[in-house]
Amino acid sequence: MMLSKGLKRKREEEEEEKEALAVDAWWLEPGHPAVAQAPPAVASSSLFDLSVLKLHHSLRQSEPDLRHLVLVVNTLRRIQASMAPAATLPPVPSPPTAPGIADNLLASSDAALSASMASLLEDLSHIEGLSQAPQPLVDEGPPGRPSGAAPPSLGALDLLGPATGCLLDDGLEGLFEDIDTSMYDSEFWAPVSEGHKPSPEDGPGKEEAPELDEAELDYLMDVLVGTQALERPPGPGR
Amino acid sequence: MIPGLGALTQDTLWCFSQVKGTIEIGATEDEMLLSLPALHLQTSEYHPLFQLPHGRLGPWCSPTGSPAPLSCETGCREGSWILVCRLLVPTQVSLLSMEEDIDTRKINNSFLRDHSYATEADIISTVEFNHTGELLATGDKGGRVVIFQREQESKNQVHRRGEYNVYSTFQSHEPEFDYLKSLEIEEKINKIRWLPQQNAAYFLLSTNDKTVKLWKVSERDKRPEGYNLKDEEGRLRDPATITTLRVPVLRPMDLMVEATPRRVFANAHTYHINSISVNSDYETYMSADDLRINLWNFEITNQSFNIVDIKPANMEELTEVITAAEFHPHHCNTFVYSSSKGTIRLCDMRASALCDRHTKFFEEPEDPSNRSFFSEIISSISDVKFSHSGRYIMTRDYLTVKVWDLNMENRPIETYQVHDYLRSKLCSLYENDCIFDKFECVWNGSDSVIMTGSYNNFFRMFDRNTKRDVTLEASRENSKPRAILKPRKVCVGGKRRKDEISVDSLDFSKKILHTAWHPSENIIAVAATNNLYIFQDKVN
Numbered sequence: 001m002m003l004s005k006g007l008k009r010k011r012e013e014e015e016e017e018k019e020a021l022a023v024d025a026w027w028l029e030p031g032h033p034a035v036a037q038a039p040p041a042v043a044s045s046s047l048f049d050l051s052v053l054k055l056h057h058s059l060r061q062s063e064p065d066l067r068h069l070v071l072v073v074n075t076l077r078r079i080q081a082s083m084a085p086a087a088t089l090p091p092v093p094s095p096p097t098a099p100g101i102a103d104n105l106l107a108s109s110d111a112a113l114s115a116s117m118a119s120l121l122e123d124l125s126h127i128e129g130l131s132q133a134p135q136p137l138v139d140e141g142p143p144g145r146p147s148g149a150a151p152p153s154l155g156a157l158d159l160l161g162p163a164t165g166c167l168l169d170d171g172l173e174g175l176f177e178d179i180d181t182s183m184y185d186s187e188f189w190a191p192v193s194e195g196h197k198p199s200p201e202d203g204p205g206k207e208e209a210p211e212l213d214e215a216e217l218d219y220l221m222d223v224l225v226g227t228q229a230l231e232r233p234p235g236p237g238r
Numbered sequence: 239m240i241p242g243l244g245a246l247t248q249d250t251l252w253c254f255s256q257v258k259g260t261i262e263i264g265a266t267e268d269e270m271l272l273s274l275p276a277l278h279l280q281t282s283e284y285h286p287l288f289q290l291p292h293g294r295l296g297p298w299c300s301p302t303g304s305p306a307p308l309s310c311e312t313g314c315r316e317g318s319w320i321l322v323c324r325l326l327v328p329t330q331v332s333l334l335s336m337e338e339d340i341d342t343r344k345i346n347n348s349f350l351r352d353h354s355y356a357t358e359a360d361i362i363s364t365v366e367f368n369h370t371g372e373l374l375a376t377g378d379k380g381g382r383v384v385i386f387q388r389e390q391e392s393k394n395q396v397h398r399r400g401e402y403n404v405y406s407t408f409q410s411h412e413p414e415f416d417y418l419k420s421l422e423i424e425e426k427i428n429k430i431r432w433l434p435q436q437n438a439a440y441f442l443l444s445t446n447d448k449t450v451k452l453w454k455v456s457e458r459d460k461r462p463e464g465y466n467l468k469d470e471e472g473r474l475r476d477p478a479t480i481t482t483l484r485v486p487v488l489r490p491m492d493l494m495v496e497a498t499p500r501r502v503f504a505n506a507h508t509y510h511i512n513s514i515s516v517n518s519d520y521e522t523y524m525s526a527d528d529l530r531i532n533l534w535n536f537e538i539t540n541q542s543f544n545i546v547d548i549k550p551a552n553m554e555e556l557t558e559v560i561t562a563a564e565f566h567p568h569h570c571n572t573f574v575y576s577s578s579k580g581t582i583r584l585c586d587m588r589a590s591a592l593c594d595r596h597t598k599f600f601e602e603p604e605d606p607s608n609r610s611f612f613s614e615i616i617s618s619i620s621d622v623k624f625s626h627s628g629r630y631i632m633t634r635d636y637l638t639v640k641v642w643d644l645n646m647e648n649r650p651i652e653t654y655q656v657h658d659y660l661r662s663k664l665c666s667l668y669e670n671d672c673i674f675d676k677f678e679c680v681w682n683g684s685d686s687v688i689m690t691g692s693y694n695n696f697f698r699m700f701d702r703n704t705k706r707d708v709t710l711e712a713s714r715e716n717s718k719p720r721a722i723l724k725p726r727k728v729c730v731g732g733k734r735r736k737d738e739i740s741v742d743s744l745d746f747s748k749k750i751l752h753t754a755w756h757p758s759e760n761i762i763a764v765a766a767t768n769n770l771y772i773f774q775d776k777v778n
Contacts, residue, residue: 047611050669063421066509066528067559067578068674071615074557075668078611 048083051076250760251776252710252723256401258386259360259769362765364752368432368440371756374402374763375442376770377427381411383444383497385455402772406455408497411446423448429514431523441500443523447510450525452501452536460488506532506542513563519570526563526575533587545593546575546585561676562622572597574624574631580617582633584644600631600642602649612664612673620676625685626757632688634679637661639690639700654700654707657692659730659741672746683758691750694739695766696726712750712764712771722776 054072058064359380366375374386387405414423424447433441439456464486469475509527516523524533524545531546546563550556559578566572571587583596604613616636623632630651631642637658640650656677660667667673672693679690691697692709700707709726716723729738752765760775 047665054671063419063510066556067561067618070556070559070578071618071674074614075611078614082611 045083048076048079051079252760252762252773253776254717254719254721254723254771255761255774256772257714257717257769258772259362360768362752362768362770363426363428364430365754365763365765365770366430366432366442367754367756367763368442369434369757371758371761373405373432373440374754374772375430375432376763376765377410377430377444378768379424379426381409381413381425381427381446383408383410383427383430383442383453385440385497406495406497408453410444410451410453410499411449414448428511431514431516433516434520436520443514443516445511445514445525448504448507450503450511450514450534451499452503453497454500455495455497458494458496459490459492461491462486463489501536501539503534503539503542506534512561513575515563515565515573517565517570518568522570524563524565524573526560528559531560531563531573531575531593543591545587545591547592547594561619564622564624567624567626567628569628574622576619576622576633578618579614580619580635582619582622582631582642598644598647600647600650602640608661610664612668615668615673616664621678623679623681625681626683627685630685632679632681634677634690636673636675636677639679639688641688641702652702654688654698656690656698657696657728659728663741667746670746672749675749675751677749677751678753680753680755682755682760689753689755689762691753691764693746693749694744695748695750696728697750697753697764710773712766712769712773714769717771720776723773 051072055069055076058069058072357380359378359382361379362376363379364375364377367373368375372388374388376384376386378384383406384404385406386402388400388402391400410427411425413425415421416423426446427444428447429443429445431443433443433452435441439454442453442455444451444453463470464484466480466483466486467475467477503525507525507527507530509529511525511527513526514523515526522533522535524531525542526532526546529547529549530544532542533545534542546560548558548560557579558581561576561578563573563575566574572584573587574582574584576582580601582600584598584600585593586597587593589595589597604617619633619635621634624630625632629644631644633640633642633650634656637656637660639654639656641652641654642650664673677691679688681688686703687699687701689697689699695712696709697712698707698709709728710723711726724737727735727738728744729735729740734740748766750764750766754763756762762773764771764773
């Protein structure tokens with residue numbers, strides 16, 4: 001295929017096709033000759049966001065399509081693996097498009113990335129309602145993860161929201177009755193629940209970001225990083 | 239013609255034969271109520287036909303022929319004969335007509351639900367010929383099964399081979415609600431598989447996400463008359479009024495086709511069933527969901543054997559699911575199953591009770607030049623089919639169809655590009671979820687040609703001997719009686735020729751996921767959303 005081999009295009013090619021080449025190239029893995037045309041960090045961020053949206057949308061189904069879920073998660077793993085080197089750099093400058101939560105994800109520490117990934121992957125464990133206590137994750141994540149990896153696994157359950165409580169076995173639901181889930185009805189996740197299709201790269205999700213105040217943003221980052229442990233009494237709802 | 243021999247080697251020309259289904263919204267149509275043989279169905283409280291989903295009502299025709307609104311409830315109580323078919327006569331759209339010189343275009347819509355527009359429930363979700371090709375079954379998203387039967391060929395119309403007409407319609411699965419998990423179980427028919435015919439009745443398996451059912455479809459053309467204790471309407475007579483005794487006799491009646499559920503195989507799958515396959519011993523069959531495969535005996539519904547289980551102890555470690563499974567056509571101990579990672583495992587049930595360790599493992603190494611974030615998704619196998627000979631298996635992933643020799647595990651012997659022009663569009667297709675579409679693939683009767691669907695209502699055939707391929711389209715515009723299908727071509731860049739279509743003009747909402755090939759003749763059935771197209775090769 002012309003694209004993957006990075007062949008030069010003819011001069012009389014139309015402008016749109018040149019743009020298409022640039023846009024289409026960014027989903028290739030870094031190191032690929034064709035990727036040199038586009039900044040990988042920004043591109044992977046968009047694909048990462050898209051995949052995260054897909055994952056959440058999939059999980060919010062009453063009975064997730066396991067194949068879809070597994071494929072999205074595996075793709076997310078690949079993306080994360082390719083983004084790992086970039087995450088250790090200083091915060092990535094925001095792209096020309098409107099700054100959004102996703103950029104904060106990128107700008108935050110490596111721990112936050114891996115923790116959010118870990119928590120998302122944890123969601124799989126709740127599909128059939130496994131009754132084991134949240135277990136430390138196997139492998140995943142680039143080196144340099146903090147030792148406090150256990151709390152993020154609990155954060156995953158919170159992120160799912162009350163709708164997925166039905167995925168648990170009956171015995172487990174009682175454990176989580178006292179969790180105040182109103183704090184998770186923030187606008188950050190709103191695009192996921194409202195939109196049935198993942199938004200395009202610069203979708204409405206980012207446009208809603210400016211509406212969140214700083215305090216809410218900090219709180220969300222804390223959740224993602226996993227400083228919010230289940231054992232703590234739930235704070236006042238937001 | 240010699241069935242299935244060298245299908246594409248002599249430049250087989252495919253012709254439109256029939257199309258079944260609703261026409262698009264916007265076309266005007268008049269309704270005509272006609273009486274057709276073999277479609278009178280006696281009402282009864284248990285008759286599956288009257289368990290209409292969501293209590294839909296419809297104007298059925300009373301026995302006198304005049305249209306009359308009739309609820310299913312009324313029909314059940316009175317037990318009278320009710321006509322359930324109707325013919326829609328559209329004023330536009332070209333379709334097959336019964337005689338050559340007739341202008342009026344008719345659609346045989348007798349099996350439709352009571353609405354004149356297409357709904358999501360009419361989307362066809364599976365198509366399957368039976369072992370002789372006499373019957374063609376379709377399942378749809380609304381849980382209904384429609385069976386077509388090929389009419390007997392008449393001597394005075396030798397140039398036109400038998401057409402398929404509606405034989406039976408029944409509601410196979412209903413939407414269910416799992417109260418324990420607060421989940422709704424879809425009634426969509428995922429797969430239909432026929433059993434080989436062993437007596438006068440036909441048997442098929444149909445499955446939704448959770449439950450497999452064995453249906454018996456049988457004909458009745460005689461009924462007993464002259465009961466002593468019941469009168470002609472079936473009401474009990476007061477014994478005191480009976481003065482004479484008579485012997486009931488069987489009298490001929492209009493042919494009636496009834497479908498009855500003989501077995502219900504439920505509560506064996508936690509995850510969604512994607513495949514069923516009848517074993518060559520005709521005594522057992524298997525059902526596969528995302529993580530497990532169960533073996534059933536047709537006679538036993540409350541037990542099944544689990545023969546494959548790939549569920550990890552810790553669901554966090556889940557990276558692969560089962561996508562399709564099939565029994566070997568001749569060896570009743572052998573089956574294959576495919577995975578979302580593009581691998582195929584062949585298992586022998588004689589080796590152990592739980593076939594977690596495969597006998598053979600088929601996987602092609604990844605091509606490094608094509609590697610991308612989407613490599614795994616496009617390698618996910620959506621369908622696996624044994625050849626009729628049992629020597630080969632065919633797999634379909636997102637962009638290709640591959641033929642594997644059972645004796646060579648490290649790579650396929652043939653790879654066919656279905657729509658390689660999509661390789662540069664994978665990101666968009668990921669965004670709109672099209673990359674997760676599951677296309678099926680089929681062999682022809684002699685295993686010389688394979689067929690699979692694509693987008694824009696295109697479908698592709700590949701001749702394994704001549705290495706030639708063709709792209710055809712299932713569309714109403716090209717559906718004139720016995721019109722020869724013109725090969726289509728997708729233009730990938732540069733100048734677009736007159737008849738070509740550019741990649742960006744493809745309609746990704748029109749996808750052909752389900753196709754079927756007659757077991758011995760060049761007759762194919764192609765499901766395009768809510769329409770079923772039947773094509774035949776040109777008879778000289």
